Amino acid sequence: MTTTSTREALMPWDDVLASYDPALGLEVHVELNTASKMFCGCPTEFGAEPNTQVCPTCLGLPGAMPVVNGKAVESAIRIGLALNCEIAEWCRFARKNYFYPDMPKNFQTSQYDEPIAFEGYMDVDVDGETFRVEIERAHMEEDTGKSLHVGGATGRIHGAEYSLVDYNRAGIPLIEIVTKPIRGAGEKAPEIAKAYVAQLRELIVALGVSDARMDQGSIRADVNLSLAPKGTGELGTRTETKNVNSLRSVERAVRYEMQRHGAILSGGSPILQETRHWHEDTGITTSGREKSDAEDYRYFPEPDLVPVAPSRQWVDELRGTLPENPTVKRARLQEAWGFSDLEMRDTVGAGALGLVEETIAAGASPQAARKWWLSELARRANEAGTELAGLGVSPVDVARVQALVDSGAINDKLARQVFDGLLAGEGTPDEVVEGRGLAIVSDEGALSAAVDNAIAANPDVADKIRDGKVAAAGALIGAVMKEMRGQADASRVRELILEKLG
Numbered sequence: 476m477t478t479t480s481t482r483e484a485l486m487p488w489d490d491v492l493a494s495y496d497p498a499l500g501l502e503v504h505v506e507l508n509t510a511s512k513m514f515c516g517c518p519t520e521f522g523a524e525p526n527t528q529v530c531p532t533c534l535g536l537p538g539a540m541p542v543v544n545g546k547a548v549e550s551a552i553r554i555g556l557a558l559n560c561e562i563a564e565w566c567r568f569a570r571k572n573y574f575y576p577d578m579p580k581n582f583q584t585s586q587y588d589e590p591i592a593f594e595g596y597m598d599v600d601v602d603g604e605t606f607r608v609e610i611e612r613a614h615m616e617e618d619t620g621k622s623l624h625v626g627g628a629t630g631r632i633h634g635a636e637y638s639l640v641d642y643n644r645a646g647i648p649l650i651e652i653v654t655k656p657i658r659g660a661g662e663k664a665p666e667i668a669k670a671y672v673a674q675l676r677e678l679i680v681a682l683g684v685s686d687a688r689m690d691q692g693s694i695r696a697d698v699n700l701s702l703a704p705k706g707t708g709e710l711g712t713r714t715e716t717k718n719v720n721s722l723r724s725v726e727r728a729v730r731y732e733m734q735r736h737g738a739i740l741s742g743g744s745p746i747l748q749e750t751r752h753w754h755e756d757t758g759i760t761t762s763g764r765e766k767s768d769a770e771d772y773r774y775f776p777e778p779d780l781v782p783v784a785p786s787r788q789w790v791d792e793l794r795g796t797l798p799e800n801p802t803v804k805r806a807r808l809q810e811a812w813g814f815s816d817l818e819m820r821d822t823v824g825a826g827a828l829g830l831v832e833e834t835i836a837a838g839a840s841p842q843a844a845r846k847w848w849l850s851e852l853a854r855r856a857n858e859a860g861t862e863l864a865g866l867g868v869s870p871v872d873v874a875r876v877q878a879l880v881d882s883g884a885i886n887d888k889l890a891r892q893v894f895d896g897l898l899a900g901e902g903t904p905d906e907v908v909e910g911r912g913l914a915i916v917s918d919e920g921a922l923s924a925a926v927d928n929a930i931a932a933n934p935d936v937a938d939k940i941r942d943g944k945v946a947a948a949g950a951l952i953g954a955v956m957k958e959m960r961g962q963a964d965a966s967r968v969r970e971l972i973l974e975k976l977g
């Protein structure tokens with residue numbers, strides 16, 4: 476492993492496209508939302524005190540016997556079916572042997588040559604075009620624990636004084652979804668990668684099998700990329716960029732690796748087959764560890780677990796529980812909401828589709844729902860380093876804020892202060908309006924007095940309006956709104972000014 480973070484040479488984007496064909500591969504890990512772990516009864520709740528959700532099985536103590544979580548198998552089958560996969564009639568778990576300090580057994584219980592689901596596809600929409608991504612397999616495995624490196628500036632192991640290990644996550648059920656090499660994407664490779672992960676996440680949410688939070692690591696994407704000389708149909712040497720944890724980063728990582736590979740190949744050097752680390756802050760990848768195809772994990776069938784043999788009847792029953800196809804659903808919602816392609820794409824890209832849908836169901840208009848989630852709330856989520864769903868503002872709250880605006884009780888500017896209150900945990904929107912005294916003043920006497928004050932303080936402006944220069948009223952409206960701390964209806968203030976000076 477190396478600590479270098481020096482910028483490597485990049486080939487101009489257009490030059491990459493002129494000389495090379497990219498091949499993409501995406502490996503997405505989905506953490507299931509089962510109540511208990513994959514092979515033991517330990518709880519799976521996120522954010523518990525370290526090492527409080529562990530037992531002999533997930534700590535790998537001698538003699539502990541694992542048992543497969545039936546709910547996790549059900550979720551795996553439903554994911555497989557939603558990805559148009561075949562479901563194995565009989566499959567086994569396998570031991571993947573390697574050492575990792577946060578993996579207490581020194582092997583990961585995974586699936587090797589007998590995945591639960593295989594040979595599927597997902598149709599991905601990019602700019603109104605459909606691109607078919609073929610799925611090689613979706614298999615079941617368990618997560619590792621988490622290392623915490625303490626004392627360094629970066630939180631990485633280099634420069635740390637010591638490291639701690641939290642095994643709460645060890646044994647949480649994971650489904651790993653692996654695509655076949657995606658070829659023919661050309662200049663759209665970054666967008667297709669992003670759209671695939673976005674649509675996969677949407678599907679996972681619709682299935683209800685994971686909370687699918689990229690920021691909390693419950694969906695993690697590894698991006699494989701290689702370049703081949705244009706038109707040769709070859710597959711070049713690939714790099715594998717690990718744990719890219721936002722949709723935007725998936726797109727950026729593909730673009731970056733394409734330009735980096737291009738610079739190396741055009742200089743006559745070979746690509747080193749290795750894992751790469753993605754750096755969100757600088758937008759670059761750095762070298763991880765060398766990885767060869769011949770890497771030997773000494774897989775062998777897990778002797779402590781019985782094979783999984785889902786009956787065809789069960790599989791058919793599960794097929795009946797699949798949600799509406801997300802692509803069909805998106806088209807239906809776009810039509811019903813009257814969104815443009817761009818508005819719809821932004822909504823999906825922000826991970827806000829479900830939130831907007833629920834806000835509309837709670838009574839807001841489609842445009843109002845979209846406006847709050849994609850502007851005000853997206854900005855706050857960004858500032859807080861979380862996703863919209865993790866912000867703590869509910870669709871019902873947003874619909875209520877909009878209802879207060881529609882009724883004239885508050886205006887958009889005051890609504891932003893209501894969101895401040897909601898984020899600060901000051902109660903419901905109505906309680907925040909009450910508690911902070913945000914309601915618009917409809918007392919005509921108070922408004923009239925404020926208008927008189929503004930006129931008295933700005934005699935020059937008042938004279939202009941008397942002379943018919945109505946546009947000058949803006950300055951007086953501003954003065955009144957300032958005095959009323961924004962809590963006045965601007966159009967009523969304007970009327971009063973013109974009445975008094977007309």
Ligand SMILES: [Zn+2]
Nearest residue numbers: 515517530533
């Ligand atoms: Zn356990």
